[in-house]
Amino acid sequence: MKVSKLNSNHLQERCNWLNTPDVYLHMNMQYPITIEETIKWHERALFNSSRFDFAFEHQDIIVSMTGLTNIDTSNGLVEFYIMVNPETQGQGYGKITTEFTINYAFNNYNIHKIYLYTNNFNERANKLYEKLGFQLEGTMRKHKFKNGVLIDRCIYGLLKEDWIKQSYYETDIKLEF
Numbered sequence: 001m002k003v004s005k006l007n008s009n010h011l012q013e014r015c016n017w018l019n020t021p022d023v024y025l026h027m028n029m030q031y032p033i034t035i036e037e038t039i040k041w042h043e044r045a046l047f048n049s050s051r052f053d054f055a056f057e058h059q060d061i062i063v064s065m066t067g068l069t070n071i072d073t074s075n076g077l078v079e080f081y082i083m084v085n086p087e088t089q090g091q092g093y094g095k096i097t098t099e100f101t102i103n104y105a106f107n108n109y110n111i112h113k114i115y116l117y118t119n120n121f122n123e124r125a126n127k128l129y130e131k132l133g134f135q136l137e138g139t140m141r142k143h144k145f146k147n148g149v150l151i152d153r154c155i156y157g158l159l160k161e162d163w164i165k166q167s168y169y170e171t172d173i174k175l176e177f
């Protein structure tokens, strides 16, 4: 597996994934998501020091994209997101690329906590995060319109002090793993 900072070569794939209904359903985005918008978003993201976006490739296929957003070293917090290639979900890429990104975050930023939001019906994501030690910190009721319906959103948090006790904790971050 190879990891790199998200670059312009990844954008068409990113746009395709976000337009896949099963990915769109679980991401906090608004349609339409066009390639032109994605390119503009990336140009802004490159100059935004409060975020870092990754792309993971395995055997020349982009398998996952993760990111750290709202990097807030004053309060020691970052927000995490992930989407796995719709063609390669359920093959372990979500777990391994989340582990990498958490280790990267705790080793590279002066933070004590990673948090994230899920749609409450996103069982795959909730199970993944719980498996990695995230704790459900609350459910925000009727918190977002998705496809015209008000849905509940969950907020999960992972403390560094809990992460470093786990077998997933790694300090030697390799860009090929």
Ligand SMILES: CC(C)(COP(=O)(O)OP(=O)(O)OC[C@H]1O[C@@H](n2cnc3c(N)ncnc32)[C@H](O)[C@@H]1OP(=O)(O)O)[C@@H](O)C(=O)NCCC(=O)NCCS
Binding pocket: 022, 023, 026, 027, 082, 083, 084, 085, 088, 089, 090, 091, 092, 093, 094, 095, 096, 117, 118, 119, 122, 123, 124, 125, 127, 128, 131
């Ligand atoms: C959620 C997502 C990141 C999981 O990645 P993935 O590569 O499909 O998952 P993995 O193969 O790494 O599986 C990791 C864990 O997720 C859970 N999981 C995966 N597929 C699942 C399914 N169909 N049903 C329930 N849990 C599932 C399991 O706990 C699994 O661990 P296990 O295999 O040891 O039981 C991925 O499916 C995805 O990108 N979904 C669309 C976008 C999204 O939901 N992003 C997260 C927004 S908060």
